[in-house]
Amino acid sequence: MNSPALYERPGIYLIAAALVLAIGIFGLIRRRTLIGMLISGELIFSAASLNLMAFNHFKAPDPAVGQIFVLFIMGLAAAEVAIALSIIIAVYRNYRSVKTQALSELNG
Amino acid sequence: MNGPIPKLAAEAIFVFALATTITGALIAALTTRIIRSVCGLAICCLGLAGLYYFLHSPFLALMEILIYVGAVCVTIVFAVMLAEPDEPAPEARRGTAFLWSGLALVVCAVIFWGVYQLGAQQDWAAPARRVTDGSIKAIGVSLLTTYSLAFELISLALLVAILGALAIARTGRTKA
Numbered sequence: 001m002n003s004p005a006l007y008e009r010p011g012i013y014l015i016a017a018a019l020v021l022a023i024g025i026f027g028l029i030r031r032r033t034l035i036g037m038l039i040s041g042e043l044i045f046s047a048a049s050l051n052l053m054a055f056n057h058f059k060a061p062d063p064a065v066g067q068i069f070v071l072f073i074m075g076l077a078a079a080e081v082a083i084a085l086s087i088i089i090a091v092y093r094n095y096r097s098v099k100t101q102a103l104s105e106l107n108g
Numbered sequence: 109m110n111g112p113i114p115k116l117a118a119e120a121i122f123v124f125a126l127a128t129t130i131t132g133a134l135i136a137a138l139t140t141r142i143i144r145s146v147c148g149l150a151i152c153c154l155g156l157a158g159l160y161y162f163l164h165s166p167f168l169a170l171m172e173i174l175i176y177v178g179a180v181c182v183t184i185v186f187a188v189m190l191a192e193p194d195e196p197a198p199e200a201r202r203g204t205a206f207l208w209s210g211l212a213l214v215v216c217a218v219i220f221w222g223v224y225q226l227g228a229q230q231d232w233a234a235p236a237r238r239v240t241d242g243s244i245k246a247i248g249v250s251l252l253t254t255y256s257l258a259f260e261l262i263s264l265a266l267l268v269a270i271l272g273a274l275a276i277a278r279t280g281r282t283k284a
Contacts, residue, residue, distance in 0.1 A: 005115050007122040007162040014228040016126055016159070020133045020152070022220035027137030029212040035142055035187060039149050042180065043133050046156055050129075051227065056242075057163040061235040063242025064250045067165050071247075074175045075262045079269035081180050085187040086273035092191040 013054035021047035034088045034098045038081065045077045125158030142188055150181045167244045 006012065024043030031037045049070045056066020092098050113121075132155055135148025153176035157169040240246040251259050 022216040
């Protein structure tokens with residue numbers, strides 16, 4: 001019996017998901033504009049979805065449940081993007097900037 | 109796996125999808141021009157669609173491309189055109205910026221290590237038996253029976269999100 005193929009090992013998917021999560025958090029900390037932070041947030045969503053799908057395929061008794069859950073995550077991510085972008089547009093109209101340094105009106 | 113594609117070719121495609129995902133994520137997080145960052149997000153989602161395909165869920169691969177590349181990235185591109193969100197020029201490059209970058213790197217390395225230890229290093233029990241096969245038909249049946257309430261609620265959430273986005277973006281326009 002030869003070893004399982006590369007795409008049949010759950011560890012690789014989990015490491016990839018953890019890597020994307022770490023990259024997303026790094027971007028969320030280091031980005032200095034609101035849209036950049038939103039993109040990094042999407043990366044974090046994607047990492048969570050990939051993690052869920054890996055466990056769903058390899059370890060879950062009902063593989064349909066994880067797919068439905070990831071579908072709901074995608075729907076909520078789309079809704080979140082719509083709301084966040086409209087807030088960003090409103091902020092840009094008021095401040096003429098989406099840099100996080102400029103949005104310091106509540107800074108004490 | 110003894111399909112029409114030999115194992116080595118399938119592994120090569122898998123590694124390509126994996127590299128696409130990681131590279132896209134790196135582009136999305138590290139470039140200064142925000143439009144390249146959006147392109148990186150699109151590339152990352154294309155790679156993720158490939159990974160979903162290898163996880164035996166072609167429906168989700170299609171949805172990933174349709175929603176993320178087709179809707180989310182295009183919406184972000186519209187916002188990029190309406191605002192001017194390029195990264196500001198770094199003011200204090202030598203001192204504090206490198207310090208904060210190093211700190212962020214340490215934070216995300218710790219998070220990666222923690223998730224790696226929690227997820228990949230554990231010996232998760234395989235299921236005794238499969239209830240369904242995870243096909244598109246099984247997804248459809250589950251969506252319309254067990255998860256019908258959640259299915260309806262997410263459509264409501266999307267509707268409220270659309271209305272809220274319209275309301276928020278419109279109020280600023282009347283004032284300006």
